[in-house]
Amino acid sequence: MADTVRLRPGDTIGILGGGQLGRMLALAAASLGLKTHIFCPEPDSPAFDVTADFTIAAYDDIGALNAFAAAVSVVTYEFENVPGPTAAHLAARVPVRPGPTALEVSQDRLSEKDFLSGAGIELATYARIDSDDDLKAALERFGGRGVLKTRRFGYDGKGQVMLRQASDQRGARRAIGDAPAVLEQLITFEKEVSVIVARGVSGQTEVYDVTENRHEHHILKTSTVPASVSASTAATAKTIAGKIAESLDYVGVMGVEMFVVADGDGERLLVNEIAPRVHNSGHWTEDACLTSQFEQHMRAVAGWPLGSAERHSDVIMENLIGNEAESWEEILREPGARLHLYGKRASRPGRKMGHVNRIRPKSA
Amino acid sequence: MADTVRLRPGDTIGILGGGQLGRMLALAAASLGLKTHIFCPEPDSPAFDVTADFTIAAYDDIGALNAFAAAVSVVTYEFENVPGPTAAHLAARVPVRPGPTALEVSQDRLSEKDFLSGAGIELATYARIDSDDDLKAALERFGGRGVLKTRRFGYDGKGQVMLRQASDQRGARRAIGDAPAVLEQLITFEKEVSVIVARGVSGQTEVYDVTENRHEHHILKTSTVPASVSASTAATAKTIAGKIAESLDYVGVMGVEMFVVADGDGERLLVNEIAPRVHNSGHWTEDACLTSQFEQHMRAVAGWPLGSAERHSDVIMENLIGNEAESWEEILREPGARLHLYGKRASRPGRKMGHVNRIRPKSA
Incomplete structure (x- = not known):
């Protein structure tokens, strides 16, 4: 189904996430005469103060999601880690923008890199790391140095470990909970x-x-x-x-x-x-x-x-x-x-x- | 009592009136990390969509005013026709800014003109009109022409009548409900x-x-x-x-x-x-x-x-x-x-x- 829904002033945009980004989105929507409905599990969300309506519920609360979908004309989000099933459940009921591809691709560091490479975008060299052997092989290719990053849920430096010459490879994987990861070649950037x-x-x-x-x-x-x-x-x-x-x-x-x-x-x-x-x-x-x-x-x-x-x-x-x-x-x-x-x-x-x-x- | 109250981020500004001005004030407050509480009798007020809290109550609802005063650090308003007793009741409990003088002066066209004249500000010549005789005398002084305006509750051209040569003076006063008024000399402005x-x-x-x-x-x-x-x-x-x-x-x-x-x-x-x-x-x-x-x-x-x-x-x-x-x-x-x-x-x-x-x- 082509998503061509166009809102009118007075219509409501649903926003997943009630932090500062959701808050600033709600303020911008209000200036244009659009309403917002914020969906967020945290009762104290900063965005609740500036929105016409809000829902406090978990992202897997199907009843709450259904009511939310019914109350809004379109759904967007302030964070890329919206659970896949949440996005899919909503997308079956109401347009979700940006669409599912953007969300899937950006939630997984490996999918993102594969997608970008496939689109002809230049990246630092990277390798998929699922095991100690993967890491050993990749480090050899990268000259013994690299940044090991979890594929999912990394932000603000969380879920990543720097590996230099003679690093503790086992310790590095343990530090990220042996999670599926990518190794990025260390680059010297200006x-x-x-x-x-x-x-x-x-x-x-x-x-x-x-x-x-x-x-x-x-x-x-x-x-x-x-x-x-x-x-x-x-x-x-x-x-x-x-x-x-x-x-x-x-x-x-x-x-x-x-x-x-x-x-x-x-x-x-x-x-x-x-x-x-x-x-x-x-x-x-x-x-x-x-x-x-x-x-x-x-x-x-x-x-x-x-x-x-x-x-x-x-x-x-x-x-x-x-x-x-x-x-x-x-x-x-x-x-x-x-x-x-x-x-x-x-x-x-x-x-x-x-x-x-x-x-x-x-x-x- | 000198009003020197200074708010901190997170504190709440009470706003009387929930129209577009209250709405734009609430949006501006939010950008600064201030909360707002809108007080307005109309259930459908546009400002309610963008404020952390609101009260739907009449301006003479003492219980609602007391609760409002207790919930905010300072009170302001989006319209100058806040009833005097409402402002006085609130001002006894919480700072009201702008203060009572501004409100009293601007609610009454005659007080306003007297105040401004007293402050050395140039105005069109004006006269107090409480009776048909007052109007007759003033029109004679003003060369038979002028604008008759109610002292209170005029806005967007409401509550005013233009008087020209041979005008129906009685009809003019009737048109403004024989309300206390001022006559302003007609001026030709650029x-x-x-x-x-x-x-x-x-x-x-x-x-x-x-x-x-x-x-x-x-x-x-x-x-x-x-x-x-x-x-x-x-x-x-x-x-x-x-x-x-x-x-x-x-x-x-x-x-x-x-x-x-x-x-x-x-x-x-x-x-x-x-x-x-x-x-x-x-x-x-x-x-x-x-x-x-x-x-x-x-x-x-x-x-x-x-x-x-x-x-x-x-x-x-x-x-x-x-x-x-x-x-x-x-x-x-x-x-x-x-x-x-x-x-x-x-x-x-x-x-x-x-x-x-x-x-x-x-x-x-």
Whole structure:
């Protein structure tokens, strides 16, 4: 069944997940006169404060899923680890956007890499690891070094182990619970960048400017736009993101993370991973673009025309992690700083509490 | 008691009124990590869809008001006709911002004019009208022409009658129900402009650029920024708005409507009226400024530092009235157009359903 459902103002978008991404999606939907219904197991979800309706239930609660599907015109999600059976159950009742392929591919690091390779996208060399023997063989091919990552449920550096010369191979597999994994060749990269791309039901594509990302303790700390890459690298990065969205027949906003590696005098791009959702490295779009990634995703999911991804300002986005959000008042006093807080009750180390977009006039 | 209450992220702002202004205030509060609680008698209020909590009750429901006051850290309102006893009852329990003076003054056209005159602000000549004799005497002084307006509850042209030579004076007073009124001298103005001013608890003031307004059938149709007035008139308009906010010891955002009248070779400004709340003629700030009037009001009411009122783009705001919102899809396709819909269920002639901000690069 071709999914061509188009919403009208006043219709309801269902969102799986009630964290800060769901919250910012709900706020964007409201500005467009769309309603949201958030489905999330956690009773204290930040998105519940800004939505017309919400359901607190487990993702395998069939009764709750049926009622949710009946109450909404389309379903989307704020996280890629939506259980497959949940997505399938909903998709039989109501359009799910982005569609099942994007979800399946991005939930499994191996499927994702196989899919991207098949679509002609350049990646770091990788190998499937199901056993100690697989790991031994792959490490030999990769010169004894690599990053071992679980195929599923990894985020913010969780579920991965770095392997260097003379590493404890057995210990590494144990550290990830002997889970099915991939080994990625260790690459020396110059920079980490990402591209946010949006694609509508009609195939209309809007690509945001390339973002340069800096991580601390495996968590995104800052995103800077424009990225300090060459014009041709920037153009290539945007083309790659568009190509991936096209290959997936994607509907919605997607984040594509890439490494910039030195290549002779020039730069080369290797895709690291994709996220079939609005992305932390796209939070700057809210204050530096005509259309934010959140509004863009709601427009795409509603079957509406996309807005322009044009950027009107330079910007550095900084995540406020743990107790860093305590400096909210200083940030409010800072000229050009745009504070965003997520309404989370308790701050914990490593928890994303908000972010700040520091805006500057556009450089060129 | 000096009102110096300062909120923290996660605290709750109570808002009286659940229309589009309350809705946009709630959305702005959420971005800052503040919660809102909307109090409104209408069960179908658009703001209920985007707020953590709401109360459906009459403004004289003492039990509901007490519970509301206990649930919030500060109270504000989206409309100036909050009943005096409601405001007084709440103010005895929780800070109400803007304060009682602003509300009293702006609820009564005569008090407002007396207050503004007393503060040295230029207005069209006016007279208090309590009887047919008052009207007769005033008309004689004003050359037989004027606008008769009820002192209370006038908006969008309601509660006013134009009187010209040989008018039916008795009929005019009957048309406004013989209500206490003022007669304003008819003036010939070149343009209608307004200024949005924000003032914080500490006295910090931020003034937005002057807006040129065009009305249709007494309802605001467009607001254009920059206004086509001289630089000195623009500066004067901003000074006047700041002076009024100061005189009222105001906390929050206020709209000040003014007439530009020809004065020899130059321009002169006469204040028409003030609105102690976010204002329709300030909706352009959401897409053309770093800080919108809605965020600014929430910051002021929370006792927080104000943001910059700096404008980064030129803009024309157009109200979408009645069935005009049906063109939402064409607007979404328009480059540079920012659509805002209010989530109102039924469209009626004259009902404000949304607005669009059409953005252009800043001219100078």
